[in-house]
Amino acid sequence: MLSIKNLQASVDDKQILKGLNLEVKAGEVHAIMGPNGSGKSTLASVLAGREAFEVTCREATLDGKDLLELSPEDRAREGLFLAFQYPVEIPGVSNINFLKTAVNEIRAYKGLAPMEAKEFLKRVKEKQKLVEFDAKLANRSLNEGFSGGEKKRNEIFQLAMLEPKLAILDETDSGLDIDALRIVANGVNHLRSENNAFILITHYQRLLEYIVPDYVHVLYNGRIVKSGTKELALELEEKGYDWLKESVDTEESAAL
Amino acid sequence: MITQVSTSLYHQLLAVFEEGLTSKGHLEQVVTLRKEAFARFKESGFPTTKMEDWKYTNLLPIVSQQYLLHDNIPGKSVDLKKAFIPGLDAYQLVLVNGHYRADLSDSITEDGVFISPIEDIVDNASFLKHFAQYADKTDNPLVALNTALFGGGLFIHIGKHVTLEKSIQLIHVTSTSEALFNQTRNLVVLERNAEAELIESFITNDDGTGLNNIVSEIVLEENARLQHYYLQIANEQSRYLNHTEIQQARHSLYNNYNCSFPGAQFIRNNINVRQNDSAVESHLYGITLTAKDQFVDNHTIMDHRMPNCESYEWYKNITQNTSTAVFNGKIFVREDAQKTNAFQQNNNMLIGEKSVVYTKPQLEIFADDVKCSHGCTMGQFDDDALFYLRARGVGEISARVLLIHAFAFDVTEKFSNIKVKAYVDRLIEQGLVID
Numbered sequence: 180m181l182s183i184k185n186l187q188a189s190v191d192d193k194q195i196l197k198g199l200n201l202e203v204k205a206g207e208v209h210a211i212m213g214p215n216g217s218g219k220s221t222l223a224s225v226l227a228g229r230e231a232f233e234v235t236c237r238e239a240t241l242d243g244k245d246l247l248e249l250s251p252e253d254r255a256r257e258g259l260f261l262a263f264q265y266p267v268e269i270p271g272v273s274n275i276n277f278l279k280t281a282v283n284e285i286r287a288y289k290g291l292a293p294m295e296a297k298e299f300l301k302r303v304k305e306k307q308k309l310v311e312f313d314a315k316l317a318n319r320s321l322n323e324g325f326s327g328g329e330k331k332r333n334e335i336f337q338l339a340m341l342e343p344k345l346a347i348l349d350e351t352d353s354g355l356d357i358d359a360l361r362i363v364a365n366g367v368n369h370l371r372s373e374n375n376a377f378i379l380i381t382h383y384q385r386l387l388e389y390i391v392p393d394y395v396h397v398l399y400n401g402r403i404v405k406s407g408t409k410e411l412a413l414e415l416e417e418k419g420y421d422w423l424k425e426s427v428d429t430e431e432s433a434a435l
Numbered sequence: 436m437i438t439q440v441s442t443s444l445y446h447q448l449l450a451v452f453e454e455g456l457t458s459k460g461h462l463e464q465v466v467t468l469r470k471e472a473f474a475r476f477k478e479s480g481f482p483t484t485k486m487e488d489w490k491y492t493n494l495l496p497i498v499s500q501q502y503l504l505h506d507n508i509p510g511k512s513v514d515l516k517k518a519f520i521p522g523l524d525a526y527q528l529v530l531v532n533g534h535y536r537a538d539l540s541d542s543i544t545e546d547g548v549f550i551s552p553i554e555d556i557v558d559n560a561s562f563l564k565h566f567a568q569y570a571d572k573t574d575n576p577l578v579a580l581n582t583a584l585f586g587g588g589l590f591i592h593i594g595k596h597v598t599l600e601k602s603i604q605l606i607h608v609t610s611t612s613e614a615l616f617n618q619t620r621n622l623v624v625l626e627r628n629a630e631a632e633l634i635e636s637f638i639t640n641d642d643g644t645g646l647n648n649i650v651s652e653i654v655l656e657e658n659a660r661l662q663h664y665y666l667q668i669a670n671e672q673s674r675y676l677n678h679t680e681i682q683q684a685r686h687s688l689y690n691n692y693n694c695s696f697p698g699a700q701f702i703r704n705n706i707n708v709r710q711n712d713s714a715v716e717s718h719l720y721g722i723t724l725t726a727k728d729q730f731v732d733n734h735t736i737m738d739h740r741m742p743n744c745e746s747y748e749w750y751k752n753i754t755q756n757t758s759t760a761v762f763n764g765k766i767f768v769r770e771d772a773q774k775t776n777a778f779q780q781n782n783n784m785l786i787g788e789k790s791v792v793y794t795k796p797q798l799e800i801f802a803d804d805v806k807c808s809h810g811c812t813m814g815q816f817d818d819d820a821l822f823y824l825r826a827r828g829v830g831e832i833s834a835r836v837l838l839i840h841a842f843a844f845d846v847t848e849k850f851s852n853i854k855v856k857a858y859v860d861r862l863i864e865q866g867l868v869i870d
Contacts, residue, residue, distance in 0.1 A: 227826050255828035267823040271841025277824065280837065285828040320841075337827060 180205045180376050181345050184238040187401075188225045195221045197401030198236070203345065208377045210387055210412060213398035214420045219380045220264060222398070223349040227261040228254050241345060255281075256288035258344030262334040262351050269321040274333070275303065277321055278340050285341065306339035310366035328359035335366040346370075347378045352386040364389030384416035399427055444498040444616065445480055451504055452583060462557065468567045473583035479576040488575075491761045491793045492703055492732045497674055502616035502646060505586065506532050511610060515539070517668060518606045518636040523854040525604040525634060532610060533619035533647070534587035543603075547594030547629075553620050554587055561624050562590055569652050570680035575705060577676050581650040585620035588649075591633075595626035595656075602632035602662075602852065609638075609645035609673050621651040625659035625687075632662040634855060637699070639670040648676045655687035657712075662851045667695040667702060668862065671727070674701040685712035691719045692850055693733060694859050697726035697755070697866045707736040710772075713743045720846045721750035722859065724839075724866045725758035725790070732761035737779070739772035739805075748779040751846050753839060754790035755868045765797040766809070772802050779809040784842050786816050786868075836864050 181203040188196040195218045203209050213219050225232050226239060228251030239246045246254055269277075283293040294302075307314055312332050322330050331351050338346055348367070352360055367377065367390050379390060387395070387409060395411040396403045399420070404427045405411065415423075452473050481498045482489040513531055528550065529539040535552035543550060549559075556562050570578045593599065609617065625631060639645060655661055667675070681689050695702055708717045723731050737746045752760040762781045783792045796809040817838065824834035840847075843863055850856035 229822055250831070251822060251825040252828055252830050252834075255826055261826050263823065263826075267817075267820050269817075269820045269823070269838070269841060271844035272824075272837050277827070277829070277837065280833055281824075281827040281829050284830055284833065288828070341827065 180242055181378075182238070182240045185236055186222075186225070186234070186239055187236040188221060188232045188234045190221075190232050195232075195401055196225065199398070199402055201396070201403065203376045203378065205344075205376055206373045207394065208371065208379065208390060208392045210379045210381060210392040210395045211398050212381060212395060212412065212415060214424070217398045218401045219398050220349055223261055223264075223347050223380055226254075226259065226347060227251060252284070253288070255341070255343070256285045260338055260341060260343035260346040262331075262338060262346065262348040264349040264351075264353065266322050266330040266334055268323050268325070270323045272321045274317050274319060274321050278303070278337065281337075281341060302340065306336060309339055309369055310335045311362045312336040327354040328356065331355055331363060332359065335363050339366060339370055343375065345376050345378070347380065349380045350382065351379075352381055352383060360386065361389060384412045387412050397423055399424060400431075443501050447501060447504060448580065448584060449477065462563070464563060465566065468571075469583045472567070472571060472579040475579040476576055476583055479579070482576055488734060488763070491759075492730075497646060497701060500614060502614045503611070504616055506611055506615050506617075510538070513539070513608050513610050513640050515606055515608070515638070517638045518604070520604070520634070520636075520854055520858045522857070523602065523604065523634075523852075525602040528589065528603060528605045529608065530587065530589065530605065530619060531608045532587075532615065532645075533585070533607075533617040533649075535589055545597065545600060547597035548599070549590075549592040549594070551590050552587060553585070553590050553622065556590055559590070561592055562622060565624060565652060565654050566622055567652075569654075569682055569709070570650050570678055573678075573680070573707065575678055577648055578650050578678050581618050581620055581648050581678070585618040585650070588620035591621070591623045593625045593629040593631050596628045597626075598630040599632065602634055604634045604636060607635065607637045607647070607649070608640060609647060609669065610640035611643035611645050612641050614644040615646070617645060617647045619647065619649040621649070622654075623651065623661075624654045625656060625661055627657045628659065629656070630660040632664075632852065634664040634666065634852070636666045637669045637673075637675065639673045642670075642672055644672045644674070646674045646676075650678045651680070653679065653681045653689070655681070655683045655689055657684045658686040659684070660688040661690070663689065663691045664852070664855055665691070665693045665695075665704070666855075666859070667699055669699040671698060671700050673699045675699055676703050678705040679707070681706070681708045681717075683708065683710050683712070683715045683717065686714050687716075689717045690851065692855070693719070693721040694862070695723045695725070695731045696862045697724060697729060697868075700729060702731045703734070704732070705734045707738065708746070709738045710740055710744045710746070713741045715741070715744045717744075717746045718849070719746070719748040719750075720849050721762075722843050722846045722863070723750070723752045723760050724755070724863055725753070725760055726755045726866060726868050727758060728756070729758040731759070732763075734761075734763045735765065737764070737766045737777065739766070739768045739775045739777060741771055742773045742775070744772065745776040746778070749846055749849070750781045751843055752781070752783045752792055753842065754783070754785050754787055754792055756787040757789045758787060759791040759793070762792075762794045763797070764795070764809070766799070766807065768798075768800040768802050768805050768807060770801045773804045775802060775805040775807065777805070777807040781811045782842070782845075783811075783813045784816065785813065832869050835867060835869060839863055839867060
């Protein structure tokens with residue numbers, strides 16, 4: 180589904196991603212972990228199309244489509260979804276109107292007619308329930324005055340509404356209490372299917388107790404330095420990142 | 436002393452008045468007022484940037500050219516399409532180059548409503564009581580000029596206890612192939628308990644330069660209520676100098692919704708609200724969207740003169756390209772105006788990198804038991820919000836439209852007329868320059 184080869188990206192002449200490779204197949208859940216500043220959020224931003232980054236050497240395709248050639252909206256329309264680490268508050272834009280616009284623009288891209296109002300509202304109700312998202316929040320301005328947890332739940336609600344092929348959750352677990360974490364995880368587990376895939380970017384193993392990944396990767400210094408199964412996450416939780424950092428740093432200096 | 440002897444319009448106007456072309460006013464009282472006003476204008480000349488109220492608003496380039504001073508071709512065909520507001524059921528009144536056109540206007544047959552071209556009024560007690568009694572008290576030389584030399588306009592009188600069944604849409608059409616100077620004078624009187632909605636649309640036909648000097652005096656008697664819309668959608672050749680002076684009596688309500696869109700090259704609006712008695716409420720809302728090298732200046736005065744009154748003012752400017760917007764909101768709370776509640780807010784979004792906003796909230800308080808606030812913000816387009824919307828599949832244009840509507844929302848949500856609100860939302864959308 181997603182194929183990334185030798186992805187390099189920099190911001191203000193500072194290289195952050197230094198040749199990253201990743202293959203994600205339909206039905207899989209991948210976790211990307213790594214210490215602060217390793218490039219996790221940059222990866223999410225580059226895939227979603229944030230303009231601040233200069234992508235130098237690259238290949239990133241979603242079902243064969245070159246993502247990096249597409250505008251952010253077209254990436255979303257092709258089925259990519261980024262759950263933001265810091266969802267933006269937009270006063271004056273109603274949550275529901277915004278979602279309706281998004282759903283219908285994605286449909287138009289696929290050559291489908293706008294969704295009937297009734298059908299749309301039915302879907303809203305159904306998905307609200309799925310992610311335990313308060314109907315009152317859905318009718319408010321987009322994220323305005325929402326608590327941290329409410330914002331993250333809104334991301335998952337939008338994810339449920341838009342039904343993307345590939346969802347990237349950028350530290351969705353940060354700032355969540357146990358109850359909110361459980362709700363978010365339940366939502367994601369309900370949405371998992373044979374046809375979609377998830378990339379979970381996280382610092383902590385905690386989230387992975389709720390959403391069990393098929394693969395765990397460690398990102399360090401702009402590259403994936405170790406991949407494994409869910410057991411790798413447990414090992415990291417126990418030992419921290421230092422042992423990995425050391426071996427990578429030794430390797431790199433040896434290569435020089 | 437006059438400071439710009441060289442301006443050609445000034446000399447043209449001097450000649451016209453002295454030739455006595457305007458002495459057709461039959462009423463001696465009116466003729467006297469006009470003569471006095473002319474003397475004032477002759478003395479002051481056009482406002483210059485040396486005057487504090489005109490600091491950012493340079494009239495010199497505009498008045499340094501020759502204009503036709505009269506163009507009232509009977510039956511001139513005009514296109515009113517541009518003023519059309521979908522779904523709005525209103526009485527349509529049309530002024531072409533300031534002159535009332537009965538053939539293009541609806542007749543209003545509701546009891547207690549009197550509407551007449553201002554130049555035709557011979558004897559009307561209400562007219563004589565109010566005409567040139569308010570705006571001329573200000574130091575705006577353009578009002579004096581208008582009083583002296585206005586060519587047309589309307590007197591609208593709504594009798595006591597009358598609630599108009601439909602809105603009145605007053606369409607100002609500037610239609611000219613040559614540079615033309617129009618001076619329009621309106622007087623609107625709502626008697627006790629009267630209620631009306633007045634929607635003024637400003638449009639242009641033809642591609643000649645039109646300079647319009649429009650003065651309106653509005654009198655709200657006890658418990659009268661007026662919803663008043665300005666919809667400025669004229670084209671780039673046009674220039675507007677508007678002065679609106681509102682007098683409010685006890686328990687009256689005045690709401691002004693002042694909307695300007697890309698088009699008219701130069702706009703100066705003066706809106707002065709005088710609360711002359713207690714328990715008066717006034718709301719001033721403004722949404723200005725500018726483009727290219729447009730210049731839009733809104734000057735308001737909210738004058739609290741008596742106790743227990745309320746005012747609420749919110750202006751939003753969105754400037755694109757190299758355009759300029761000015762907001763000057765002055766609130767007076769006079770010594771007698773205890774228990775005043777006055778709120779003012781001005782928010783600006785500068786989209787054009789070379790666009791300019793001058794804003795000046797002013798509060799002068801002479802009473803000691805009042806609640807007043809004013810605030811002002813300057814900002815740019817929120818790129819994070821734009822990216823967030825696009826990352827959800829919303830196209831860039833739709834996303835920009837959503838965000839601009841969101842910025843304007845605090846103001847547009849206050850519109851009392853949902854048809855006009857929808858129309859204004861659409862004009863905002865159409866006015867956005869997407870590069």
